[in-house]
Amino acid sequence: MSHSQSQRSVGIDPIKxxxxxxxxxxxxxxxxxGYAILESVEGFATLSAELGMTLVFGLLLLLTAFAVRRTTTIR
Structure with missing residues (x-):
């Protein structure tokens, strides 16, 4: 009499x-x-326009990534 059942093992995926x-x-x-850059230029008031836009687009990229992650289904 065999009592073994096929159990699904939930392991940790090393790649993920x-x-x-x-x-x-x-x-x-x-x-x-980012903190080091802000401290070296003494705050937001002395940032160049290019660096400011880089920070804005970086934040938008992160927000977009989080929004996509939330709306996509997990397979």
């Missing part, structure tokens, strides 16, 4: 884990770099 770690690390390093 590595990608998640690198994304979090990238966001953290970008935040640190």
């Amino acid at each position: 884990t590595a990608l998640g770690v690198f994304v979090v690390l990238g966001v953290a390093l970008t935040a640190v770099a």
